[in-house]
Amino acid sequence: MTSAHVAKPASADWWRGAVIYQIYPRSFADSNGDGVGDLPGITARLDHVASLGADAIWISPFFKSPMADFGYDVSDYRDVDPLFGTLADFDALLARAHSLGVRIIIDQVLSHTSDQHAWFKESRSSRDNPRADWYVWADPLPDGGPPSNWLSVFGGSAWQWDSRRRQYYLHSFLTSQPDLNFHNPAVQEALLGEVRFWCERGVDGFRFDACNHQFHDRALRNNPAASFDEQQEVSTVRVDNPYAMQVHLYDKTQPENLVFLQRLRKLLDEFGAASVGEVGDEHPLPIMAEYTERGQRLHMAYSFALLTPSVSAQHIRTQSEGLERELAKTGGWGCWALSNHDANRVASRWAPGNQPDLRLTRTLQALLLTLRGSVSFYQGEELGLPEADIPFEALQDPYGKTFWPEFKGRDGCRTPMPWQKDAPNAGFSTGASTWLPIGQGHAERAVDVQAADPDSALAHARAVLAWRRSDERLRTGAITFHDAPEPVLLFERRLASGESLVLAYNLGAEPVDLALPATLGPIKALSGTPLAPAALDSLSRTWKLPAFGAAIAVG
The missing domain is CATH 3.20.20.80 (Glycosidases)
Incomplete structure (x- = not known):
């Protein structure tokens, strides 16, 4: 029902x-x-x-x-x-x-579809049935080979010979997954x-x-x-x-x-x-x-x-x-x-x-x-x-x-x-x-x-x-990246109103002292989120990121 x-x-x-x-x-x-x-x-x-x-x-x-x-x-x-x-x-x-x-x-x-779909069973039954052109069929080349050099994602030719129609059909994936003919x-x-x-x-x-x-x-x-x-x-x-x-x-x-x-x-x-x-x-x-x-x-x-x-x-x-x-x-x-x-x-x-x-x-x-x-x-x-x-x-x-x-x-x-x-x-x-x-x-x-x-x-x-x-900045805010050395990723999420979050991710196994780039304005630590505010030296504008750590601030 x-x-x-x-x-x-x-x-x-x-x-x-x-x-x-x-x-x-x-x-x-x-x-x-x-x-x-x-x-x-x-x-x-x-x-x-x-x-x-x-x-x-x-x-x-x-x-x-x-x-x-x-x-x-x-x-x-x-x-x-x-x-x-x-x-x-x-x-x-x-x-x-x-x-x-x-x-x-x-x-x-x-x-x-699957080759067990009713559409394909009918399509492969002859060259003149009502669904004959519902899949991608093609004649062999003069030497009997497939009609093009296309390959399957799963390896080998994307063309499979079918003895019923004496034609090849296209399968971008498994041979049991024939491609539908969207031109029809x-x-x-x-x-x-x-x-x-x-x-x-x-x-x-x-x-x-x-x-x-x-x-x-x-x-x-x-x-x-x-x-x-x-x-x-x-x-x-x-x-x-x-x-x-x-x-x-x-x-x-x-x-x-x-x-x-x-x-x-x-x-x-x-x-x-x-x-x-x-x-x-x-x-x-x-x-x-x-x-x-x-x-x-x-x-x-x-x-x-x-x-x-x-x-x-x-x-x-x-x-x-x-x-x-x-x-x-x-x-x-x-x-x-x-x-x-x-x-x-x-x-x-x-x-x-x-x-x-x-x-x-x-x-x-x-x-x-x-x-x-x-x-x-x-x-x-x-x-x-x-x-x-x-x-x-x-x-x-x-x-x-x-x-x-x-x-x-x-x-x-x-x-x-x-x-x-x-x-x-x-x-x-x-x-x-x-x-x-x-x-x-x-x-x-x-x-x-x-x-x-x-x-x-x-x-x-x-x-x-x-x-x-709970934070619209993360759901829909714009994103701006700032230069940071590997393995650190540094970016902002900002609303049109100007409210922004600054996020830093250290993808490495060692702590990093991140010198904040000039393109990033003043920031201050933000608490009350799942990410640590991280230590920030305001004089040197250096953010201390732990190994495999993430930190957050507001801009």
Whole structure:
């Protein structure tokens, strides 16, 4: 039964500066003991999310799927996979979240489907059926080879031979994830209908997966080779993947997508639903700005710019300033993430020797929540969970299986959420086993342990989230960076009225005496926030930052 639709004002901008807590449903909470998380499990743990103070939840795909890519291969957009529950379970989750003041964003995968989707089964059956042109089909070259040199993100050719039609079909990801043909108006109409279904059910917004993969070059022109320097710059995939050896001019990010996004935005505005797009590209910042042009396309977008294997203060500054320059042209809005279901957890990834340090974990929480833009906060990030090491025999991720052992895949960031230290499976499941093992040391970082510790990562995350919610400077204020030596990041968040905060982050393992630059006016220590005011020598204008420390002042 569809939830009653309640119209929401199209101008509502709750999403601007919002904190969106990402839930990977397989790994959040298991309600029935089968070892896999599900929708009732999420509902049972919503109090935790509400206690954090997140504005919304983004739930990764829970739709019907053969699970070749764990839900990102959809076989029915309008039904819940039995692994996760039922539509009634989703409605109950939505109602409970709304009663707690938390909005629900669902993950929509529009660029491709599963090869088990009814649309693809019909499309591949012949060259003249009603859906024959719903996917990207092409004849082989005279020598039998694929029609272009396009590559899959998961390795190898992006073209798969199909003996039924005696043609190749395009798959930007797994061979079981055929790309839809967005040049066909009927495909666009069908997909807008799938989005409308969930709008009418009452969701508050959508995260659109791989949203710049939705069109391809009609002429199927070959991508040019990337230079060595360009290959080193790629942050969307590993450089040991041949995908990084091309400049992806023709297989994604096509101009026709802008028109489709305008149609999509018109539908979303009808229901007051928000949107965030995932932009995977070698140079994502201009695309993010173009895709979020004020009132025209998506509400916000994020990239993999801060999901890099290592970090420097200069890299963060370059990415933030670059995005701000691009957004100034379009009035668009960005969204930042330090972790998600596709990247090693930041508590390990950016730590020296990949060994988590609670001081750095707390500083990175604060950094993410004080940058300008909205925030995607991945489950377990509030606990400072480290990356888990998954042995090959327990590996589930097809990406990791392909590139093992140089790249172990994404399972290490997808392990079950630890809720109770001394409970079976850390409170995630009552089952005999779980789909992925509990991460090493995760039970000791369980929610119940950290909830009782005022100095824990969880306590700090709650404090910073509450501070962000209460301070408009952090939600929507402008950002200005000031010169500081590595590994220090120094910036201001300022409202048009002139009220400003000055924030300094030491990303290094040694204390730093920071000489304040002339570009930064007088400052004074600010107490009563989760960040230490830090010692300030007013005569020498030197700010003493502890190792892996953060400090705050007012300008």
